[in-house]
Amino acid sequence: MQTARTTPSRSAKRAHYDAETIHPILDEALFCTVSYVLEGQPMAIPTAFARKGDKLYIHGSVGSHFIRTIEQGGTACISVMLADGLVLAKSAFHHSVNYRSVVIFAQAEKVMDEAERMEALALITDHLIPGRWDDLRPTTDSEMRRTTVLAFSLAEASAKVRMGGPNDDPEDEDLPTWAGVIPLQTVRLAPVSAENSMETPLPDYLSGDL
Amino acid sequence: MQTARTTPSRSAKRAHYDAETIHPILDEALFCTVSYVLEGQPMAIPTAFARKGDKLYIHGSVGSHFIRTIEQGGTACISVMLADGLVLAKSAFHHSVNYRSVVIFAQAEKVMDEAERMEALALITDHLIPGRWDDLRPTTDSEMRRTTVLAFSLAEASAKVRMGGPNDDPEDEDLPTWAGVIPLQTVRLAPVSAENSMETPLPDYLSGDL
Numbered sequence: 001m002q003t004a005r006t007t008p009s010r011s012a013k014r015a016h017y018d019a020e021t022i023h024p025i026l027d028e029a030l031f032c033t034v035s036y037v038l039e040g041q042p043m044a045i046p047t048a049f050a051r052k053g054d055k056l057y058i059h060g061s062v063g064s065h066f067i068r069t070i071e072q073g074g075t076a077c078i079s080v081m082l083a084d085g086l087v088l089a090k091s092a093f094h095h096s097v098n099y100r101s102v103v104i105f106a107q108a109e110k111v112m113d114e115a116e117r118m119e120a121l122a123l124i125t126d127h128l129i130p131g132r133w134d135d136l137r138p139t140t141d142s143e144m145r146r147t148t149v150l151a152f153s154l155a156e157a158s159a160k161v162r163m164g165g166p167n168d169d170p171e172d173e174d175l176p177t178w179a180g181v182i183p184l185q186t187v188r189l190a191p192v193s194a195e196n197s198m199e200t201p202l203p204d205y206l207s208g209d210l
Numbered sequence: 211m212q213t214a215r216t217t218p219s220r221s222a223k224r225a226h227y228d229a230e231t232i233h234p235i236l237d238e239a240l241f242c243t244v245s246y247v248l249e250g251q252p253m254a255i256p257t258a259f260a261r262k263g264d265k266l267y268i269h270g271s272v273g274s275h276f277i278r279t280i281e282q283g284g285t286a287c288i289s290v291m292l293a294d295g296l297v298l299a300k301s302a303f304h305h306s307v308n309y310r311s312v313v314i315f316a317q318a319e320k321v322m323d324e325a326e327r328m329e330a331l332a333l334i335t336d337h338l339i340p341g342r343w344d345d346l347r348p349t350t351d352s353e354m355r356r357t358t359v360l361a362f363s364l365a366e367a368s369a370k371v372r373m374g375g376p377n378d379d380p381e382d383e384d385l386p387t388w389a390g391v392i393p394l395q396t397v398r399l400a401p402v403s404a405e406n407s408m409e410t411p412l413p414d415y416l417s418g419d420l
Contacts, residue, residue, distance in 0.1 A: 035245035
């Protein structure tokens, strides 16, 4: 089974500030962690999101304590991490993780324009399930009134990327311990129908998950 | 393919404070996000960790800015999230995510006892790759001197769990849109050998990944 091989990392943990690196990481990650400061203490909440251009959108209930704290200002730190693989070296010390991460520092802007709010909700839905939005009944005015949409600029975003194999010490190279990478992947399993959809065929945009 | 079915969620986002809920989530998650406050601003770093009893351990380079900030005190907020499934409702509004998350608030304690430091490194290694530690050469004094181990109490830990299917509005139940859950899973793919291990057989503790 060991036909592939991996070569030592040449770009360990180097920071990147270009959209060509940052945007695909944000587009692939399903969830982000929003960290913020409340009365001097750090808080963190995982949530769904979507990116359009150089903006990142999140949404939540108008009544959510988290959303109400964030929308009142203060910088938020939004982080995403894609874990691509476990890096096994000959020594414990050089074990590592292949990952692509993004960190964004930004103040929330509460989106007030109704068209932008609706578009952000469509983007967040389709980010998790591409094609879903157009298959849904229109969102009602009441639902929109109960939803807050926040936007964050990507102006202060940076990415870190680690890829490749272990960087072993020269004196460890000949140790008999196996070294290499165990790739990690997030997969979607076969959809499970709700009771109200047992007779409903799966839409095309989901059948690729089977 | 739709032989399984999912029933509406009955425990949406309820908080749990018991070890029986919290510990298995921490033990299954591969990475956590450590959020902290630096000069009034939120910061967040993803990292590996391990749990033993009611302590969580992380490690890092003695010279790491992150580790040096955390070890000097101030409360950290450590969060983990296992994304178990995307919950597709008949309406966009009731789309949700099945997840198990833990949030811990604690001050870092720098571990000074050498035996506890070594055990923590073994736990962190075996948390990611069970069985790995005993297959490795002993960690050297120099490597230990360059490594900081921090412990966090789980006394202020809480979990949130959402499971089950969508909670649709009664008036939406008969819409022709498919509703249900798309399970998510993190999988390990076939190990990829490093150049220094092309002739080395895979150890037993990794062959289950194939």
